Amino acid sequence: MLALFTSLRKSAVIVYFSCTVYSDFLFNIAFRCRSANYNNATGACELSNMDRITLAGSNAFQAADGIEYMENNCVEEPTKLCEFKKLNGMILKTVDSVYQDVGSVDECRELCLNSPYRCHSYDYGDTGEMVCRLSHHSRATLADIQDPYLDVKEAATYELSSCYNVSIDCRSGDMVARIQTSKVFDGKIYAKGSPNSCVRDVNNSLEFELSMAYDNLECNVRKNGLGRYVNDVVIQHHDKIVTSSDLGLAVTCQYDLTNKSVTNEVDLGVHGDITPALSEEVTVDSPNVAMKITDRSGGDVMPSAEVGDPLALRFExxxxxxxxxxxxRELVALDGVDNSEIVLIDSSGCPTDHFIMGPIYKSAETGKILLSHFDAFKFPSSEVVQFRALVTPCMPTCEPIQCDQEESSGELRSVISYGKRRRRRSTADSHDDMLLVQTIQITDKFGFDRDGNKTVGNEAVFIPSSDPGLCINVAGLIVAATVFLSAQLAIIAAWTFVYQRRKLSQKLNQDNMSVSVSMPSGLSSNRTDSLCKLYDGYSSSHSRRF
Structure with a gap:
């Protein structure tokens, strides 16, 4: 289609069609025709669904000799979600419509969006008080016009950038967001929570869509009340980053799930008067199912837990x-930050790792309740763990599935799980599946407080040193230091005692050699007391110095 725009004679007059006359080709064709190229030499007429507005900013519109370019100014364009850019200091010299007594610039904007022609710019209050001027021109259509704007310092022109019409098709198994734009779009559309798994790349298109199935966990469709499904959709122009020109949409599908009376009539080919023997009308309510995170017995609901706590998932x-x-089936756990996920119950209904999540079994109380045991776990980057599961009702009973479970010895053991994969059905029956979502906050047991410090106890602390990464246990260091000091004190005390005793013994020997003195019987105890006092005094003074 871009090749159709490589033709414009520099001296050609650009003709804007009247809405009631001119070439029938532009109005009696199967697609929405926005422009045409007419070759004067060959008489060939080329039609296109693109024009200078839809391709604004590209180099697809070129000059060519012998070609006349015509543009349809009456084609209907999206006018719902529109963005205008403000051009300061300039207004158009000529316009298409002038309105007086317009109350505000917002009213002028609405007049442009609801004009009978393709309005692409407007100004307000610059040529007179409460005056609104509209034009089908923009910078994209004025490239060949010399000085189309007046330079007015305090004035401003509001130019239409792009518009989006969004429609939601609520079907039995999915919701489809359909987008129409006024400017060719090259980017992607995706579900906000799943930019990599629920996405569609769009290449130079004016119409595109995104389908989000209710039973597709990757598209993050949420149930918000009875029969109400919601999701957030992002229209992103750049392939890698989000910019201010991108658009976020909240889409909703509402279904009437009130009780319905269904009757079937069968013509068996019997003619004449027939008296019916039995007439029966049955109304069956759709089941309302809840998923809860409880203690191991399935009783108390657990809003939070610690890693390793015994928990259970309860479906009722x-x-x-x-x-x-x-x-x-398809029970998954997701990280609350980066959407990392692990599959706990696969599409067949069997646990993928029985060390994380056990099989699903019926409660001893009633067959309306299913339970599955697990120990609390969390993702490294978040304390929020989200569980999502697909639940399918069956009547009157559900058949279990045999799952092979590997024991710690390496042997396989067959277990029963009520996570049976349903029989393959048509797409129209996919609304039987219900997507249930539940979250829980799970903290670790490392003992970090809110400031990132450890609580008092046996702790490991990083000690800066010349050897990077040295990690020392503080409690062990204290014990070792205490033992070392005690040993040193004991050695000092023993050395002091021996030294004093030796000194005293030498003194006594000298005394015995010089004179013989009769000593009282109590000298032995006094000497012992003196030595003890001497030891105690020395030991205490030495301890103080140490």
Whole structure:
């Protein structure tokens, strides 16, 4: 299509069509025709669904000799979600429409969007008080016009950048967001929570769509009330980054799930008067299923836990008189930050790793409740763990599935799980599946407080030194230091005692050699007391110095 725009004679007059006359080719064709190229030499007429507005900013529009370019100014364009850019200091010399007594610039904007022609720019209050001027021109259509703007310092022109019409098709198994734009779009559309798994790349198109199935966990469709499904969609122009020109949409599908009476009539080819023997009308409510994170017994709901705590996932039909039972499949756990995920129950209904999540079994109380045991776990980057599961009702009962479970010895053991994969059905029946979501906050047991410090106890602290990465246990260091000091004190005390005793012995020998003195019987105890006092005094003074 871009090749159709490589033709414009420099001296050609650009003709804007009247909405009631001119070439029938532009109005009696199968697609939305926006422009045409007419070759004067060959008489060939080329039609296109693109024009200078839809291709603004590209180099697809070129000059060519012998070609006349015509543009349809009456084609209907999207006018719902529109963005205008402000051009300061300039206004158009000529315009298409002038309105007086317009109350505000917003009213002038609405007049442009609802004009009977393709309005691409407007100005307000620059040529007179409460005056609104509209034009089908923009910078993209004025490239060949010399000085189309007046330079007015305090004035401003608002130029249409792009518009988007968004429609939601709510089908039995999915919701489809359909987008129409006024300017060719080259980028991507994706579900906000799943930019890599639920995405569609768009290449130079004016219309595109994104389908989001209710049973597709990757598209992050959420159930918000009875029969109400919501999701957030992002229209991103750049392939890698989000910019201010991107658009975020909240899309919703609402279904009427009230009780319905269904009757079937069968013509068996019997003619004449027939008295019916039995007429029966049955109304069956759709089951209302809840998923909860509870303690191991399935009783108390657990809003938070620590890693390793014994927990259980509880799936329950709230209406005890419901004729349905349920089974679970495709149970996944997701990180609350970067959407990292692990599969706990696969598409067949079997646990992928019984060390993380056990099989799904019926409660001893009733067949309306399913339980699965697990120990609390978390992702490294977040304390929030989100569980998502697909639950399918079946009537009157659900058949379990045999799963092979590997024991610690390496042997396989067959276990029963009520996560049976349902029989393959058509797309129209996919609304039977229910997507259940539940979150829990799980903290670790490392003992970090909110400031990132450890609590008092046996702790490991990083000690800066010349050897990077040296890690020392503080409690062990204290014990070792205490033992070392005690040993040193004991050695000093023993050395002091021996030294004093030796000194005293030498003194006594000298005394015995010089004179013989009769000593009282109490000298031995006094000497012992003196030595003890001497030891105690020395030891205490030495300890103080140490």
């Amino acid at each position: 039909i709230l209406d005890k008189n419901s004729p349905y039972e349920i089974f679970v």
